Amino acid sequence: MAEIFISYSQLDRERVKPIAERLASLGYSVWWDKPERVRQAFIDERERAFDAARAVLVVWSMNGRDAMETQADAAHALDCGKLLQLRIEPIAPPPPFEAIPVADMTGAGEWGPLEHAISRLVKSGESNPPAPRTRLGPAPVVAATGSPKLVAIAVTTVLAAFAGAVGASFNGVMTPSQLQIALVGMLAVAGACVGLSAHRLFTILRAAA
Numbered sequence: 544m545a546e547i548f549i550s551y552s553q554l555d556r557e558r559v560k561p562i563a564e565r566l567a568s569l570g571y572s573v574w575w576d577k578p579e580r581v582r583q584a585f586i587d588e589r590e591r592a593f594d595a596a597r598a599v600l601v602v603w604s605m606n607g608r609d610a611m612e613t614q615a616d617a618a619h620a621l622d623c624g625k626l627l628q629l630r631i632e633p634i635a636p637p638p639p640f641e642a643i644p645v646a647d648m649t650g651a652g653e654w655g656p657l658e659h660a661i662s663r664l665v666k667s668g669e670s671n672p673p674a675p676r677t678r679l680g681p682a683p684v685v686a687a688t689g690s691p692k693l694v695a696i697a698v699t700t701v702l703a704a705f706a707g708a709v710g711a712s713f714n715g716v717m718t719p720s721q722l723q724i725a726l727v728g729m730l731a732v733a734g735a736c737v738g739l740s741a742h743r744l745f746t747i748l749r750a751a752a
Contacts, residue, residue: 544595545574552606
């Protein structure tokens with residue numbers, strides 16, 4: 544299994560590729576690529592690679608901040624004492640990960656400190672000490688719930704669809720049975736939004752506990 548596991552948003556794949564290639568050129572085995580179509584076999588392989596890796600490198604960007612998988616990986620890696628971070632955009636990691644050192648790769652790149660940290664984890668077999676954590680107050684917790692862009696889009700879509708369905712029903716364009724099917728679909732979308740928010744909130748609270 545690979546020594547370094549890279550967690551990132553698939554939307555950043557082309558920007559992560561040079562990072563993975565540089566680490567490989569330094570002699571490390573790296574697990575980072577993802578197939579276009581996710582299958583159960585890949586999910587199982589990913590879990591094994593994560594558990595076997597000596598270092599988990601989380602790549603933060605706007606896409607990464609909005610990715611539940613990336614935040615969950617960061618929380619798990621922090622618990623295991625093998626979390627390393629870098630950013631490819633001038634943003635701060637989400638709470639509580641902003642309190643942990645993060646290499647800035649938005650310019651020339653802070654490779655020196657990052658390579659030293661990787662060497663310490665991978666070659667020396669050390670682990671990161673528990674990072675100091677602060678309790679999240681009410682405002683940060685609310686801001687962290689759900690994927691903001693996705694939830695906002697979903698809510699707007701549901702409201703627009705509801706208004707359109709009701710209007711079509713009153714105008715006789717949609718039958719009562721068709722309206723019922725449309726309402727069921729809207730409830731499913733609303734349920735998915737609630738599930739997404741609950742999952743991300745759980746991840747943030749778990750990391751901050």
